[in-house]
Amino acid sequence: MKCKRCRRAEAAVDLPSHHSAFCPDCFFVFFQRQVKEGIRKFRLLAPEDRVLVCVSGGKDSLVLWDVLMELGYETEGLYIDLGIDGYSERSKEKVLAYAASRGKTPIVVELAREGIPIPEAARCARMEECSVCGTVKRYFFNRVAAEGKFTVVATGHNLDDEAARLLGNLLHWHRDHLSRQHPFLPDAGEGLVRKVKPLWRVSELETASYGFLKGIDYVTEECPMSEDATSLVYKEALSRIEDQMPGTRTVFYQGFLDPGNPLRRAPEAQLREGGGKEREGAGTVEAGTPRACASCGAPTFAEVCSFCRLRERVQKRREQRAGRASG
Amino acid sequence: MLPMILVRLTQKKQEFEVPGPRRVMDILAQAGVRPTTVIVTQGKKLLTKDHRVEDGETIDVISVVSGG
Numbered sequence: 001m002k003c004k005r006c007r008r009a010e011a012a013v014d015l016p017s018h019h020s021a022f023c024p025d026c027f028f029v030f031f032q033r034q035v036k037e038g039i040r041k042f043r044l045l046a047p048e049d050r051v052l053v054c055v056s057g058g059k060d061s062l063v064l065w066d067v068l069m070e071l072g073y074e075t076e077g078l079y080i081d082l083g084i085d086g087y088s089e090r091s092k093e094k095v096l097a098y099a100a101s102r103g104k105t106p107i108v109v110e111l112a113r114e115g116i117p118i119p120e121a122a123r124c125a126r127m128e129e130c131s132v133c134g135t136v137k138r139y140f141f142n143r144v145a146a147e148g149k150f151t152v153v154a155t156g157h158n159l160d161d162e163a164a165r166l167l168g169n170l171l172h173w174h175r176d177h178l179s180r181q182h183p184f185l186p187d188a189g190e191g192l193v194r195k196v197k198p199l200w201r202v203s204e205l206e207t208a209s210y211g212f213l214k215g216i217d218y219v220t221e222e223c224p225m226s227e228d229a230t231s232l233v234y235k236e237a238l239s240r241i242e243d244q245m246p247g248t249r250t251v252f253y254q255g256f257l258d259p260g261n262p263l264r265r266a267p268e269a270q271l272r273e274g275g276g277k278e279r280e281g282a283g284t285v286e287a288g289t290p291r292a293c294a295s296c297g298a299p300t301f302a303e304v305c306s307f308c309r310l311r312e313r314v315q316k317r318r319e320q321r322a323g324r325a326s327g
Numbered sequence: 328m329l330p331m332i333l334v335r336l337t338q339k340k341q342e343f344e345v346p347g348p349r350r351v352m353d354i355l356a357q358a359g360v361r362p363t364t365v366i367v368t369q370g371k372k373l374l375t376k377d378h379r380v381e382d383g384e385t386i387d388v389i390s391v392v393s394g395g
Contacts, residue, residue, distance in 0.1 A: 001375050012373040016363075021375060058393055160392075208366050208391035212373055220338055226394035235392055242363055 005030070013209045016246035024213045031210045034201045035067050042184045044196040045152060051075045052150035052193075054141060055098075055106060057091030057219040059211040060156030062098050064199055066216060068154065069102060075154075077106035078144050080137055083117025084225060091219045098216060107148070109140050116311055118225065124317035125310055129225035132310065139307035143298060145193040157183075157197040160204040163253045164234035171234075178263050181256075190290040191299040203249070330383035334358065338390050347382035354380065355388070364392050 001011040001021050009023035022030055039045050051068060055061040055077045068075050079095045081088050092108070099106045111117045116136060122129040141153045162181070169177045183200040187193055199207060211218055226232075242249050256264065292298070293305035300306070331344040334354055345354055351367050351374050367374045368387045380386055 001377055011375050014375040014377070024373075059391070060393065204391040204393065205363055205366065208389070209373060212366060212368060212389075215371075220389055222338070222394055229394035232392065232394045235394075239361060239363055239392075243361055 012213065013206075015206070017203070017242065017250060018247075027209065027213065031202060031206060032067060032070065034206070035198055036071065038183065038201040039071075039196075039198050042182075044184055044198055045073060045154075047072070049073065049152050050148075050150045052107075052141070052145050052148065052153045053077050054137070054153060054155045055079050055095050056156075057094040058156070059216070059218040059220075060158050060161075060199060060204070060207050062094070062156075062216050062218050063207045063211045063214075064154060064156040065098075066102075066214060067210070068198065076148065076150070077104060078141070079106045079108050080140055081108060081110040081112070082133060082223075082225075083110070083112040084119060084223065087219075087221065087224055090221070094217060094219045098218075107144055109144065111136065116314060121310065121314050122225075124314040127310075130229055133225070135306050135310055139298065139305070141195070142191055142193060146191040150193065152187075152194045152196055154196050154198055156199055156207075158199045158202055158204055158207055159249060159253060160235055160238070161231070162197070162200055163238055163249045164231045166253055166256055167234040167238060168230060175263075181264065183257075188290050188299070190292070192290050200253070201250075332380050332382060333385040335385065335387045336360075337387050347384070348379050350376070351378045351380060351386070352376040354386070358388070360388060365390055 001014065003009045003011045003023035003026050004020045005022055005026035009025070011021035012024050013027045014021040018030075020030075045051065045068075051073050053061065053065045053068060053075050055065055057079070065075060065077055077095065077099055079092060081092055095106055111121075118129055118133050118136065121127075121136070122132045125132060144150075145153050162183070166178075166181060168174075169181060183197040185195040202210075238249050238252075255261070290299040290301055293300045293303075293308055295304050295308040295312075298305050298307065304312075329346075332347045332349060332354065333342060333344055335342040336358065343358070345357060352362055355362050355365065355367070355376070362376050365388050367376070367378075368389065369380075369384065374380075374386065
């Protein structure tokens with residue numbers, strides 16, 4: 001199969017959803033154009049931005065970091081060591097090796113040192129690991145961004161991730177989640193920095209192909225905590241549809257993002273209504289502007305932020321266990 | 328014994344052999360793997376799904392699906 005763009009070289013990537021196939025050089029052009037268009041469409045990034053790129057060691061986040069550097073953005077990587085035996089060490093190695101190859105040193109947060117490694121925190125709080133992980137990551141994204149004076153946080157969520165999340169939100173009629181789902185979450189002030197997903201137009205197949213062809217050595221094993229993740233069920237369903245009707249995933253998600261779609265509000269409207277608020281865990285959540293957490297001072301829409309509530313639950317459980325062990 | 332195509336499913340740490348020549352998409356169908364969920368590589372080369380693999384060659388099948 002020949003490249004459909006240059007019509008000379010042998011194709012390396014075939015993309016039925018785009019009725020196309022590309023040689024490596026033309027695929028790089030295609031991929032970067034897709035990311036640029038994703039950024040332009042919702043003005044995710046400005047040339048003067050300082051971008052904090054959240055990297056896990058997986059393909060999507062490392063590819064995101066790579067392509068943003070190629071596009072000329074000022075970036076730093078943030079790696080959060082989740083404290084998962086074996087997996088965290090291996091993914092950290094990949095991040096450090098990639099960063100070194102590009103002359104970078106990532107910012108590293110070790111959750112074990114912070115007293116809240118994910119496996120133990122989930123056990124103690126009796127919560128799903130992925131839910132705990134989301135709360136903890138969001139907290140550190142904001143904290144590191146504020147401390148390092150970054151103007152925006154970028155994550156590697158791709159088209160498949162967002163389409164799967166959309167399907168899950170629709171199936172359960174999570175109207176509040178639907179109204180906030182967007183590649184652009186505005187800066188809510190008070191340290192709740194803007195969050196963007198520049199890979200929202202590209203599929204997992206495309207990020208994996210880009211990573212492989214660029215020689216990016218990413219961790220291919222799955223996080224052992226996410227084996228039963230419901231997002232995998234939605235991805236599987238969408239993937240079956242995509243096999244029969246290439247391009248459906250794109251139409252599904254891009255149609256959802258259409259400004260005329262009544263299921264969702266514009267990012268600015270979300271902000272006015274307190275759309276950037278965190279909702280994980282218990283406690284009253286209020287709309288409006290964020291304020292300082294009564295416990296740690298981090299920005300929150302509740303009296304105590306969800307991270308502090310989680311940490312308190314973990315601490316209580318530890319004390320109960322210690323009490324039982326000594327008694 | 329004649330050499331065959333060696334197919335390695337890297338994440339599952341499994342491998343199997345099939346007689347060649349055979350197209351990547353046919354090998355994936357035999358393995359019960361849907362083409363949009365994987366990339367198929369041979370050394371430093373990325374293979375399209377219609378690429379014909381010959382006997383004695385080795386290919387790696389790498390899942391692109393991430394959870395969480």
